[in-house]
Structures are given as C-alpha cells and as structure tokens.
Amino acid sequence: MRRVVTSARAELRLREAAVWLAARSPDEQVLIVGATHDGAAELIRQVARERGSGFGWHRMTLGRLAAELAKLELASRALAPIGMLPVEALCARVIHSMRAAGTLGRLDAVADQPGLPRALARTLTELRMGGIDSAKLSPEIGAALAGLAIELERARLADRAQVFELAAAITRHALLGLPTLVLDVRLRARAEQALLEKVLGAAPDALITVAVGDELTSSRLGGAVEVLAVEERDALSRVQKHLFDRGKLTFAPLDRSIEIFSAPGENRECVELARRVLAEAEAGVPFDRMAIVLRTPNHYRAHLEEAFSRAGVEVYFEHGTVRPDPSGRAFLALLACAAEGLSARRFAEYVSIGEVPDAIAGEPPPAVPSAERWVAPDEELSALTLEDQPVARPRFGGDPDAPVAGGTLRAPWRWERLLVEAAVIGGLERWERRLAGLAARLELADLESPSESRTRMREDLAHLRRFAMPLLDELSTLPAHATWGDWIDRLSALATRALRSPDRVLSTLSSLVPMADVGPVALRDIQLVLAPRLAELIVHPAARRYGAVLIAPIEAIRGMAFDVVFVPGLAERMFPQKVIEDPLLLDSVRG
Incomplete structure (x- = not known):
C-alpha cells in the first residue's frame, strides 16, 4: 500500500513518518x-529513543x-561514476571543440570566460536528468549536449x-522490495522520478511525505494525497497553513509565536540572533532544538561564526564554513606561474601564502610515491568521502629570522625583496642568471665592505635558490597539452613537493581520476577547472550537531523540525529574491 501524506507543518509529517516506522x-x-x-538519521534516532x-x-x-543500485551495472559496463567537477572539465573540452568547429553560436562571445x-x-x-532530446534545443546548446554525451561515452564515464x-x-537488488519511507524528497527531474517509481513499485508498503507547496513532486508522484490539517491556534500556524495560498488573504494580528526584528546590516543582525538564542536557552529551549535557516549562506556565514563565538554558543554549520584555502591558493599561484612563463610575481605570491613544505636540506621534499597520493574525493556518487582532519601545523623554534627553523622551511618576506633586487622577470634561464648575478654582486660588495645585513641577504638568497630552482625546473617541464591522467600524475607529484598540506589538492585531483584517458588538455583548461574548487575551503563540522544551534541553508533542513527557527535576511528589496532565468536555457525554451 502506498500513502502520500502532505502537511504545511513539518512536525505533523515527521510524526506520521515516526508512527509508520515504529x-x-x-x-x-x-x-x-x-x-x-x-533528516533521515534524525527520524531514526527519534523512533529508537521511543x-x-x-x-x-x-x-x-x-x-x-x-x-x-547501479554500482554492479556500472562495473559490468566498465563505467566510472563522476561528480560535477569532471563534468565541468568535460564541458571545458566541449567548448574548445565547438569553438574550433565554429558551432558555439551565441556562446562564442563568452567562450573565454572562466565561468562558462x-x-x-x-x-x-x-537537461540530461530531464531526458531532453538535443533536437528540441537551440543549435549551440543542442550541440553541447550531444558533445558531452560523446565525451562521456568515449571516456567510459557515467554522470x-x-x-x-x-x-x-x-530489477533485482537487496534494497528493492523493502517497505519504503520517503521523507520530504524533492523530485526535480524525470530521472529522479523514474528511480523513485521503480523503488516504490517494488515496495510492499510505502509512506511518502511531501511538503505543502512542493506541487511538482506531488504531481510526479500522482495518486491521492492525504492532507494533515494544521490547526490555526496562533500566528505561526496561520502562516504555515496559508503561506502558499493564492488569492485574497485574511490578515490577523501577530502574537509571540512570530517575532519580527530588524538590525542595521548583517553583522548586527547576527549579534541580535545570538542574543535571542541565549534568551530562548534561558527559557528552557535546548540549543539543538533551535535552527538558523539561511537564504543567502555566503552573506551570513562569517558574521554568524564571529557573533556566536563571542557569545560562547556552540553552532553547527550543516554545510561547513567557507574560508580561503591557503594550500589551494598556493597551488593555483604555482599553476599561474607556469602558465605565465615562470612569472616571478606569481612565485612570490606562492611564497607569501606560507604553504611551503618541510625542508630537506633547504630543498623541496621529494614527491610522494604515486600509490600514496590518492585522497578520497568528496562526491555523492563516490563510495568514499573525504573526512576533514585537523592538520598539525609545525611549531617553529630557534631563530625566528632563519629561513630554516626546526627543519621547516619558512616563507620569509625577505625572499620577495630578493626577487625585486634580482629583477627576475620569468623564464628558467633568466631566473638562474639573475639570481646568480645578484649573488655575485652581494659577494663583491661584501668583500669591499663587510656587512651583517648583506651577509644575511646572501644566506637568504642561497636558501631561495636551493628551494626555488628545483620547483621552477619542474614547472618548466609541464607539458603544453596532455591527457588528464598525465596531468593528475604530474600535478599530484608537484603538490606533495610544493605544499605543506596537499590533501585538499590531492582530493580534488582524485575526483578527476575517472577522466584519465580524456585529452589532450591544455594548462589553461586545468586552471579553469581547478580554480573554483581550490580557491576556497569548506571546513566541515567535525562533531555531531547535538548540543549546538544548527545553521543551514533552507534545503538542508528538509525532513527536520525545530522548536525555534530564525530566518535572517527577510529585508525589503532583498526578499523575495528576483528570479533570474538561466541565460543558457531561457524560460521560454523550458516551457
């Protein structure tokens, strides 16, 4: 028997699901x-407690x-599942091929933009999730869709x-034929609908909960929908019941179930949120029964982290916090250095980030063996996910001005000055000639009038030459074009030599391993694919969320209910947000 249950109140839907599961x-x-x-884990814990x-x-x-369900079939067809990063890499290749063939059409004007x-x-x-035929699309989008399908088939990849x-x-699997509970799952594509219909068709008993307002999912499921009515006992229940109503609305006064407040800017708004969380906690509401739901997470993450840290309140960021990634940015600076002919400016940028590795007699360490460079990628379709572990940073001892302290190579600001003094521009031969020339000038000047500061500059220069030249030599030998497999091998080796904490870079490269046979690919394409992933780091929460206030985007709290919910950012001219259509696939085409 299949039941589809909907309600404007998440608590009622979850209660029905808990009764079914119990x-x-x-x-x-x-x-x-x-x-x-x-959301699924929360329901299971609730039923297990009771x-x-x-x-x-x-x-x-x-x-x-x-x-x-698909893993054995994928293995039998010799297909490797991939996430979005390899798809982006394949799309960069499709764009390059279409540009060469002159079929980019209106996309040719933005073909050089890194976001394309x-x-x-x-x-x-x-489009692929929706099962759309390329013949129904504009010529350039249709050609791109067909080109992506060809690239996936050629590389034996499954998106x-x-x-x-x-x-x-x-048709046969241990997970098919079981009683099935579907908890507030949103069906956005026909492929998702087909899979869920397959699972529900084989289930002897099924309960599906759907949030009110999710009309697309309700229509895709079909059949009768049982509505759990919300009793209008306060302002909150009225809002929940009539939020998605069309037509004339009946206004009613506010009460304590809904509070509206304003603050001058996101920072002060987050400070006020921390105060109100503390007030609710004093009233007896546990921290883990409160949630802050973000419409625009990027605008609020940093402010919330600071405000709640100052208030001494534990918070749990569902999707982690976004911070600049030093190792990723240092690696991107090295790639830019190679792309720009061994640019001294880019190398100075790499040094200034402070991600230089432990020193071996002042030189970069040797590359880690290939078999030891693989770090699990963080992709939903992968069997393993990357667990973010805190990285133990070395503690420096001894002379703080020494380029090498406790066996660790520092990133001294004096190296940047030396690059300016040597007037290094680029090119391996110029690097060698200019640094050697600066060393000779310093030595000659020191013979004429010895100086302690000049002696220290000569020592700094010796350390710089010993560390920089092997890396620059490796960068100079990077190929102009190669397959993704060759690039992954070369770049993973470079990361283990040039970065103190290379795991983040290695994880990103590991997600591209299924594309090993795709190519040739240019360095510029490598930069376009890696830059969005490596510039910033998502620091996932290490502990469980219990005992902490949950901070999450709206979609992340589907299938969950809380006693108190805060929704910042509902300011005039900011809410509701202007709906912007996809410029590549206009709404008129979608219709």
Missing part, C-alpha cells in the same frame, strides 16, 4: 530515503540510493543522469 518489526528491513542524510533499537534500517539520500564551463555543466546536467538511468533499470 510500527515495523524490530528485525524488519526498511529503506528510508531522506531529502538529506541528517521504541527501542531496530535492525536492517537502510537510510540514504536519493543520489546515494542510485549509486548503490561551470554554467554549461549545470545546464547540461539538468549523475546515467547513474540514475542505470539504477532505474535494475
């Missing part, structure tokens, strides 16, 4: 598909379910759309 036998296998992994433990409850998101491969990857993935397609075709 009615299962403790040793009965059950499949729980959540909009988020945490009823006791159960065995054989499988919880996963729809994407992980697709990967699990990423934007095209999103649009083409949406998200193909993984879902293969999963929906599976």
